[in-house]
Amino acid sequence: MSEDDKKSVASESNRSGMFERDTGGSLSKYLETFFSLMFPLYSQKKKSNAAFQIILWALFCLVLFTLGLFRVDQGTQIQTALSQAINYVDLSSLGLILGKNSLYLTIAVFVIVFGAFTLQVLSAVFYKELIASQPIVIKITQCLVNILLQVLFIPFVSTAITSFDCFSENSFNENGEVISESFWRADSSLGCFKSIHQIISFVIAIMILIFLLTYSIVVNLLIHNHNPKNGGLFSCPN
Structure with missing residues (x-):
């Protein structure tokens, strides 16, 4: 075991002892797990x-940048050629190209997000x-959380939004009355929320959005010192 790892283990023991003194005895398993989640999971260098x-x-x-170039032709309600080529980077184009099969992309995002957690x-x-x-497992976990929150956050949110991105079209019936219909942008042949694929995708997407937004706020603002972001609103960076 390296010197840094020994210090980390000693630090963990000191924290456990501190909690025991504060509570007047040993902590329950649930509280130990809670404090383990709230405190550093790895030894963090002062300069990452x-x-x-x-x-x-x-x-x-x-x-x-690519997300800012996302464009939809308001006349045809179809993604422009330039946007379609560029927005594969943020997964916007991929979700629209897959159509109703974007459900499987949403499931893949769900597995990645909750797998990392x-x-x-x-x-x-x-x-x-x-x-x-x-210790390599903890290092891998650190890298995954960094990548998830800093690189994959926007693509995953974009994928989730695709599940309920609909548009409306107006037409006239034989009596000259205006009829408004809504369609799923990922598959314009399907009415908005009239496909089991979209409904399932929407339910999964809502869970992804709620978790990602909550998790991002907790990690970026409320996490304690030694966090991979090197400080937050309520943290004490080295």
């Missing part, structure tokens, strides 16, 4: 890997064992 952070920042800027929970629960024998 600058190259890795620059790469994540550059990818985020690229995704944000599950890995973080497991890292918290088995922190002492991992830091002593398999």
Whole structure:
């Protein structure tokens, strides 16, 4: 075990002892898990890997730039050719091209998002064992969370929005009355929320959006010191 890992284990033991003194005894398993989730899951250097952070920042800027170029022809309600070519980067075009099969893309996003969170929970629960024998697992978890929140956040939100992105068309019947119909943009042959594919995709997308927004707020604003963002509104960065 490296010197840094030994210090991390010692720090973890000190925190456990602090909690025991504060509570007048040993903590229950549920409280131990809670405090493990709220406290650092890995030993964080005072200066994180600058190259890795620059790469994540550059990818985020690229995704944000391509998202700004998303365009839909208001006459045909079809994505423009330029937008269709560029917006594969933020997954907007992919969701629209797949049509009703975008449900499977939404499911894949769901698995990735909650898989990363599950890995973080497991890292918290088995922190002492991992830091002593398999610290690489915690390092991988750190990288996944960074990538999820800094690079994949916009593409995943865009994918979720595709599930309920509809448009309206007006037409006239034989009596000259205006008839308004709504269609799913991913598959204009289907009425808005009249397909089981869209309904299932919408339910999954809502769970993804609620989780991603909540998780992003917690990590970026409320997380304690030594976090991968190197400080937040209520944190104490090194």
